[in-house]
Amino acid sequence: MFAVQFDSPGYTDVLQLRDIPVPSPGEGEVLIALEASAINPADVKIRSGVIPLQGSAPFTLGYDLVGTVEETGPNADRFLPGARVIGASTSALTGNGTWSEFVCLPETSLARAPEDVDPAILAQLPLPGLTAMQAVDALQLTKKSDVLVAGAAGAVGRIALQLLHLRGHRAHALVRRAEQAEMLPTGVAEEVYIGSPPVSRVDGVIDTAGIDLSAALRPGGHYVTVVPGSPPHSVSTESATLVITHESGAMLHALAEHLTAGELNLPESTAFTFSEIVAAHDEYDRQLGRRITLVV
Missing domain, CATH: 3.40.50.720 (NAD(P)-binding Rossmann-like Domain)
Incomplete structure (x- = not known):
């Protein structure tokens, strides 16, 4: 599977699209096929070395996730394969980035994705x-x-x-x-x-x-x-x-309900594919404040 990784901090050119093994979901986890994510200021700070990551290289970036459940691990029964979900991984703390073709996250960190919302818009929420x-x-x-x-x-x-x-x-x-x-x-x-x-x-x-x-x-x-x-x-x-953000499927569920009810407004974004990851980061650096999303 593909993953956006880097070995040491630097400019956008340190980012590489690599082929790595598909992970297996552990206790209470689900395996998710990624549809979309977004670039956040924290991703840029991690890439540039302002925020140090836990563990050792290579590092996979990414916090946000919109995707479909592919497989469930032991004692994970909240979502069946095929369910569309949203989630956020606190990757600076866990080292578990979401910018890869398949991602394992605790089921407690996930919520059902609202229907009929463009993944490139929804990816801005988690x-x-x-x-x-x-x-x-x-x-x-x-x-x-x-x-x-x-x-x-x-x-x-x-x-x-x-x-x-x-x-x-x-x-x-x-x-x-x-x-x-x-x-x-x-x-x-x-x-x-x-x-x-x-x-x-x-x-x-x-x-x-x-x-x-x-x-x-x-x-x-x-x-x-x-x-x-x-x-x-x-x-x-x-x-x-x-406030150091923590993962919470319950909070994501509440946010998704606000979005579905029309009570939350998310802006339009510029979408890039993951194969364009360097160009996406270059664009983000040029236009801080403009939302950049990443789609498969």
């Missing part, structure tokens, strides 16, 4: 959706609140905005450039800030950009970041949380 949902949950909001989302035009930020809106909160968006404001999902942001955050305006912050947003918080507010190395020192540890 990792960004899980990260956004876990960030919103980490705020622990008990009443209607004002929440600022930084990096709101990005994959995680735009889903976080929509989840906050669905839960009845007042979502505020922060983007770097004016043209990014036009990329936001319509009808979910109370206010859009360009370049600079407000001061003492919100009860919570979700930072997806790795910038200091502590001045935006009202006293007693909570700061959530999905960027390692944050939050800033000016935020007390009692009011700050770093």
Whole structure:
């Protein structure tokens, strides 16, 4: 089977499409035939060496997965062969990348794929959706609140905005450039800030950009970041949380239901085949913020 691998970090030219053996599903796992995936910022950071991978070379990249169950392992009975599923592998932690023709994942990390959704669109949901949902949950909001989302035009930020809106909160968006404001999902942001955050305006912050947003918080507010190395020192540890995304089929199921109900909007993307992996990464590097998906 094919797999996108690299032996040592570097530029896009370190990526190679290799022929490797098909894995066998272990206890509680299923073997999935890949249909589509997506490029995330974490993939670029892993490829370039900013995020170190566990284990030894060669490394297989990829977090997101849309595919069809081919085989089930021992004590895996939630999905039958032929079922279409979505999933995310926390590959930086597990070393189990999804950019290969067949992928083994725990059945607890999977959810049924919504019907009639283009795989190239659906592939944008797993990792960004899980990260956004876990960030919103980490705020622990008990009443209607004002929440600022930084990096709101990005994959995680735009889903976080929509989840906050669905839960009845007042979502505020922060983007770097004016043209990014036009990329936001319509009808979910109370206010859009360009370049600079407000001061003492919100009860919570979700930072997806790795910038200091502590001045935006009202006293007693909570700061959530999905960027390692944050939050800033000016935020007390009692009011700050770093979210390291974990796999969850249950959360993916909830996200898929929102998508099916028309409550989540995912943007159009530029699709490449896996044989075009270097060109896909080159395009991603040139147009940060433009979603790039990979299809078989």
